[in-house]
Amino acid sequence: MKKLSYLLILSGLVSVPAVAADSPHSVAFNVGITTDYIFRGISQSQHDPAISGGVDYSHSSGLYAGTWLSTQKWVDEGISAVSAYKDGSKLELDLYGGYKGTAGDIGYDIGLIHYAYDGDRGVVRTVGVATPETTEVYLGLSWKMLSFKYSHTVSNYFVGWGAPGTWNSKGSNYLELNATHDLGNGWGLLGHIGRQVIKDVPAPTNADYTDWKIGATKDVGFGVVTLAYSDTDGEGGIGQAYRWNGENVAKGVLALSFSKSF
16 A cells, blocks of 8 residues: 555645746646556566556756656566566656757757666575666657657666676667657547667577557547557567566557546
8 A cells, every 4th residue: 555655646646836837847747557568568567457657847948857656567577486686576666857859840858767666686586687777868859740769778787688797788779769640639649669679688589679559549638548559579488588477578469548647
């Protein structure tokens, strides 16, 4: 209950002082629920539902910072039943900040994000296992209905890929192209394609993959409902890179989500 209460607090389900209309500062909140938490085509919840919430601060100069919290299961169950990145890990906390601006019709976004996970890195189950904590820098560009983003890992490990003292995955990167289309009356379409590269993974493991997504959104007044199909060419068979605790977390998934911003 304490973790759930913390999630709801970060989601903005508490009263906060109003920001003056003429203030250069603004604060926004968001909350969401999904049948499957998909990140870059990979299920972070072992194909189970997840809830999330976040708080965003922005300044009229273009500077911004925020935090986002979600339930997840891969950190505790990501490798096997006898080995984990962290014991008892249930939550993901993202901390980010950057600068946004425009140059004519082009929008740009430069920033840094850190992915952190709760739980215990004991020496029994996690010996020789890389930390899941990850830090990336990113550059985003947008034009009308299209947006492009490049993310680059600057921490030693990207979401647990690596073996301490043997190899790390620093320099891993993700390139994505997204598109949206407004159909009117609250309806919209979305499309996405991305390419994840994991650096220096020893052969014969193939951890690089391409993911894609297509879906529809509907603004129902009190929030937005999204139905989207995501898939990858990642290898999730027995003994392969994206087989986590018996689950193929890279397979195609149709997910239903609800989100609200305020």
